Amino acid sequence: MNNGRIFGNISKRNIKIIIEYDGSRYSGWQRLGKTAEDTIGKSNKKSSIQAVLEDSFSRLLEEDIKLIGSGRTDAGVHALGQVANFYSHTKLPLREMLIGINKLLPEDIAVVEVKEVDFDFHSRYSAKAKTYEYRIYMGETQSVFLRKYTYHEPNRLNIEHMKKAASYLVGTHDFKGFSTDRRDGKSTVRTIDDVYFHVNGNVLRIGITGNGFLYNMVRIIIGTLIEIGEGNRGTDDMLNILRNKDRQKAGITISGHGLFLYQVYYENE
Amino acid sequence: MNNGRIFGNISKRNIKIIIEYDGSRYSGWQRLGKTAEDTIGKSNKKSSIQAVLEDSFSRLLEEDIKLIGSGRTDAGVHALGQVANFYSHTKLPLREMLIGINKLLPEDIAVVEVKEVDFDFHSRYSAKAKTYEYRIYMGETQSVFLRKYTYHEPNRLNIEHMKKAASYLVGTHDFKGFSTDRRDGKSTVRTIDDVYFHVNGNVLRIGITGNGFLYNMVRIIIGTLIEIGEGNRGTDDMLNILRNKDRQKAGITISGHGLFLYQVYYENE
Numbered sequence: 001m002n003n004g005r006i007f008g009n010i011s012k013r014n015i016k017i018i019i020e021y022d023g024s025r026y027s028g029w030q031r032l033g034k035t036a037e038d039t040i041g042k043s044n045k046k047s048s049i050q051a052v053l054e055d056s057f058s059r060l061l062e063e064d065i066k067l068i069g070s071g072r073t074d075a076g077v078h079a080l081g082q083v084a085n086f087y088s089h090t091k092l093p094l095r096e097m098l099i100g101i102n103k104l105l106p107e108d109i110a111v112v113e114v115k116e117v118d119f120d121f122h123s124r125y126s127a128k129a130k131t132y133e134y135r136i137y138m139g140e141t142q143s144v145f146l147r148k149y150t151y152h153e154p155n156r157l158n159i160e161h162m163k164k165a166a167s168y169l170v171g172t173h174d175f176k177g178f179s180t181d182r183r184d185g186k187s188t189v190r191t192i193d194d195v196y197f198h199v200n201g202n203v204l205r206i207g208i209t210g211n212g213f214l215y216n217m218v219r220i221i222i223g224t225l226i227e228i229g230e231g232n233r234g235t236d237d238m239l240n241i242l243r244n245k246d247r248q249k250a251g252i253t254i255s256g257h258g259l260f261l262y263q264v265y266y267e268n269e
Numbered sequence: 270m271n272n273g274r275i276f277g278n279i280s281k282r283n284i285k286i287i288i289e290y291d292g293s294r295y296s297g298w299q300r301l302g303k304t305a306e307d308t309i310g311k312s313n314k315k316s317s318i319q320a321v322l323e324d325s326f327s328r329l330l331e332e333d334i335k336l337i338g339s340g341r342t343d344a345g346v347h348a349l350g351q352v353a354n355f356y357s358h359t360k361l362p363l364r365e366m367l368i369g370i371n372k373l374l375p376e377d378i379a380v381v382e383v384k385e386v387d388f389d390f391h392s393r394y395s396a397k398a399k400t401y402e403y404r405i406y407m408g409e410t411q412s413v414f415l416r417k418y419t420y421h422e423p424n425r426l427n428i429e430h431m432k433k434a435a436s437y438l439v440g441t442h443d444f445k446g447f448s449t450d451r452r453d454g455k456s457t458v459r460t461i462d463d464v465y466f467h468v469n470g471n472v473l474r475i476g477i478t479g480n481g482f483l484y485n486m487v488r489i490i491i492g493t494l495i496e497i498g499e500g501n502r503g504t505d506d507m508l509n510i511l512r513n514k515d516r517q518k519a520g521i522t523i524s525g526h527g528l529f530l531y532q533v534y535y536e537n538e
Contacts (some may be wrong), residue, residue: 145291
């Protein structure tokens with residue numbers, strides 16, 4: 001089939017999508033295998049969210065669709081506002097695309113917005129900042145309804161100490177001590193714009209907004225903050241880790257099941 | 270073994286428990302089969318919440334434990350405040366009982382409170398009132414995180430109309446038109462004390478408090494209210510169903526997966 005493809009990308013539309021997913025039963029965002037069918041159900045290997053989305057969009061649009069994601073999320077990590085874009089020849093109206101794709105997707109992945117954007121919009125390179133949110137359930141017993149979406153903390157947390165320690169992170173710093181180092185010489189300097197703490201009943205939500213995050217950076221920061229909240233570390237530890245840049249000095253890499261990719265920010269939005 | 274059982278119940282303690290459960294994978298509250306192991310996993314037949322709790326308490330206390338529940342919940346219905354009580358010879362401190370039972374229970378059932386009560390306390394007969402809460406997710410696409418705990422309503426609901434119709438229910442009425450009749454001559458008169466509507470973002474929570482509920486009564490009331498909110502019925506329909514007592518005139522029995530047994534009220538609490 002031809003479909004005007006001989007003109008390359010010229011006749012293609014650039015479609016931006018916002019995606020919500022429950023990461024519980026996936027290997028993470030990034031596609032590794034060939035098709036979702038290859039990896040889902042047939043073996044113990046879990047499918048990726050990207051693979052499920054690409055295969056569903058390819059089926060809907062009868063075209064080979066490749067997604068550009070704003071970034072990866074690890075196994076078990078959720079998203080309320082993951083962003084991706086793709087190029088397509090389709091003439092399908094956006095509203096029909098939104099309804100059609102959600103009919104094909106499994107119930108733990110949903111496309112919540114579909115938009116046509118400038119041809120040079122790129123989900124990753126055009127992103128200015130991101131917010132990750134980590135959710136902690138504080139209580140003697142874990143909530144049966146939130147167990148897949150919150151980390152269970154049975155001890156009372158000193159949230160004021162956590163806030164103070166978190167305030168040291170805001171600004172431009174070398175976050176090497178808060179990453180699982182896989183970067184061989186690449187810069188580990190990042191800027192954190194804001195850290196918020198919201199408490200609602202037994203649920204503590206900690207949001208971190210920044211221009212970029214190193215591998216495991218949010219999970220190690222939260223692991224360290226929890227140890228500070230429990231009283232097992234002082235607030236100054238946060239400063240020391242920033243200064244010493246030593247991963248061994250920081251807290252544990254907390255479980256991914258309390259983590260949400262909350263929002264990705266672009267210019268002119 | 271003897272353990273003072275020759276004295277019958279005289280040496281037993283009466284233990285009241287409050288239970289949270291995600292009803293998604295259960296047949297409902299009431300025990301039907303012999304053991305949880307009989308029915309879970311081995312066949313397509315689902316286990317009951319009561320069976321799982323009784324088997325876990327029997328194991329913890331090394332004694333045959335029978336639970337008296339405040340009432341049944343249907344397949345798929347959840348609870349935030351189900352109440353049950355049981356008699357036991359155990360001398361185990363309550364705190365250890367709470368920690369011990371939650372270690373044995375699956376992650377979708379949790380005992381959130383354990384208390385010793387008067388010998389004549391009975392979860393069902395001592396109950397003065399109950400609140401059921403129904404949760405509706407209003408939005409074009411269902412939330413991937415709330416899909417098991419909310420009914421998805423893609424249409425815009427007229428909540429003011431629903432509130433008006435619900436106000437007709439408050440008071441003492443014959444609710445025969447709102448029940449799947451299985452009562453052969455038993456009274457179908459009940460008192461509803463209060464109906465509340467709370468909206469938070471896309472989630473509408475409707476709570477109904479009353480002294481007792483007929484079979485499927487809450488689900489048929491909510492089904493009727495949704496049809497009123499959608500504009501497919503007038504608010505006066507509620508009055509007509511109360512007057513005519515005809516199940517055929519009322520709305521559908523809405524799905525149980527949005528329903529929560531929210532709280533059970535007793536005297537002196």
